[in-house]
Amino acid sequence: MKFIYVAIKGLKEIFRDKKGLAFLVAFPAIFMLVFGLAFSGGQGENKPYPIGVINRDEGVMIASADGEQSKQNFGNELVSTIEELTFEDSDASMFEAREVGSEKANKLLEDRDITLLLRIPSNFSSSINQLIKSNVRRTVTSRVGEMIITEFNSIASSGEENFNPESFYGGKFGGENSNELPEDTSLPEVEGITSELTIKGDPGYVDYNKSRGILVGVLNQFKEGVATQARQETSAEFTDGPERTEEFVKINSESISGTQSLTTFDYYAPGIFIFALLMSAIGVASSLATEVDKGTLERLKLSKMSSFDLLFGTLIPWSISTVAQVLILFGVALLIGFNWTGGLSSLLYSVLIAAIAGVASVALGLLIASFTENESQASNLGTLISVPLSFIVGAFFPLPKVPIGQIFGSTFELYDVLPWTHAAEALRVLLIYGGGISDVAVEFGFLIGLTVLLFFIGVFFFSRERLTSVK
């Protein structure tokens, strides 16, 4: 329980140290203010983003419900979907897409005639077809599994001695009243075809970041829409509902929530939260390095205090301060016109995510304090690490992609090993696009996992370097 005394002491120190507190709160708040005033004008009106498209999709032959083969080009559908997007509560198109040749594309990008270039590969339709097949297969196997269990239960309860496979199988697959098997009962084979869409542009160009953010959301919606549609259509085959005559894939274009008045500042604000949280690592490192430098840590080591008491007692006040910091930053952002979308839940989830990112910053502070002897060193090294990190985690603009593998079907970038990358992305989804917690579940999971990992690394090094006696 001594960690409580350490935590109370830490809180008193944080809130009584006026200079430190000013750095912790005022610096990011001023940064937010300056950024807000400079960029809140932004695009202002609902002007479409000009984008270039190179659509090389060759299409794919798909069998419809009655077995007829027809060629489908999902690349064209995607382009149509993008063209149909409008700003919220407005008829104005969000994108002005035009087909461009690859030889002209670079020139258009350099001249900023287009904000980005979307390249759709030749196998895009094939990969979407595989996505559909995969979802069909999953739905069928799931449904058949349910039927088998139900039928077995039925046989068991009736006490029937002679097992009749027809009565077990027929009459279920293809509708409850049908006693005939459907014509084609084979499951679609799924091949591992992956298509890679490329978005090219200048990361230093504000409109690139804005249009890219929206476009990535649209592409994900497109993918999810296809998969959902496939599952729904397949499920319908197992029920008595009316025959579905729609095409296998249908994408509904929806406006992206909150985009009606997005400004440059709106895109940057979540990143500034992350920047502020990373700055708190300097405070933690300086505070701990001061304990080392002034000998108070040695004095504590002489007492009955354990490593856990010190580390947990340090974690609590700094986590509280980071939550307070986020709330203040949020307040400043709203005051200067930050367009916060979503309800109160988005705010609460954002605070939760920020608090976890704050814990990650405390862990980073522990790590920095492990290798610095005094406040000055900690402050310098902390700045040297935290400031570049805020760029690396994409707080201000995305860095070039550096994929290092696939996890849960998603490409894992080099920057994804840092918890703040996921926090930044999750905050954007929650605050800019009005997403819910389910939309950031993966980012949230990575954030927690990586924060715990980083905290243990920080604890390990700090304990090894600072909490063992100088023997």
Added chain:
Amino acid sequence: MTDDNYVVKTEDLRKAFGDFVAVKDLNLEVREGEIFGFLGPNGAGKTTSIRMMVGLLSPTSGKVNFGDMGDSLPEEKVGVCPQDLVLWEELTSYENLRFMGNMYGVPKRKLNKRAERVLKDLGLTDKRDNLASELSGGMQRRLNLGMSIIHHPEIVVLDEPSAGLDPQSRYSVWEYIKGLVEEETRCIILTTHLMEEADRVSDRVGIIDNGNLKVVDTPENLKKSVGKGDSIKIELEDKRKNPEAVEMLQSLDGVIRTSETSNRVVVRALDAVGNTNVFREKLTEAGMTVIDMSISQTNTLEDVFIHLTGRGLE
């Protein structure tokens, strides 16, 4: 020298940092109810010795025993007052004391009373709610001391407890230290480079130099050990002539020994007052200009140190 009534006993305690041996085979006993003073110049090995004695530093060889408490000392049994001011500047005097008490697991009710008592004894009651950063240097030094005894330790280790204090604060700290061992602690070990502090506060003094414990005894016995005669300190205008003066004065009648200490020529001689003029004349004849000459008829611990090492404490 052995005594069964010891609280701390070191046997061949040695600490080496690479090739440098900071403490060489320290054999020592600190007895029940005594204040033991380590006297020596800066870098003599005092702090290293006490850090090993309370388990803050592992010895390279040798061992420490704590009498009825065994080979290891529980944290709550020892209180260490570091040489530097080690305070949480953003906490008040009272909060600093309470925080350390909590870290030592002192029960809340007992701790509140204890903190008030320590503040009173150290003359800090008026500064109870002042931040440590707002206290004067002397007050901070006293609070530093208070934080080391807040948990009522049996062994108190004070590293240069009165460093940087004005004379008035220094005397009050000395009185407080003497009161501690009379009322509540089993023994106090202090390090100092101030001969007056060692002399006035310590029951026994160990003189340490270059990691070697030269001698251990009461201040009175140590001063007697210097021998007969008075001490005359002579300062020459040209310090380069000190060795020549040491050699010349050594050959005079009545001179017991001579040495050069802290840029001065130190002469121990019988009838020092009567010989002063003789010494001055001889030095002048040899072309040396005397700019100061002082006589001490009472031996000090510095004389003991000079006697043992041939050097001064400064």
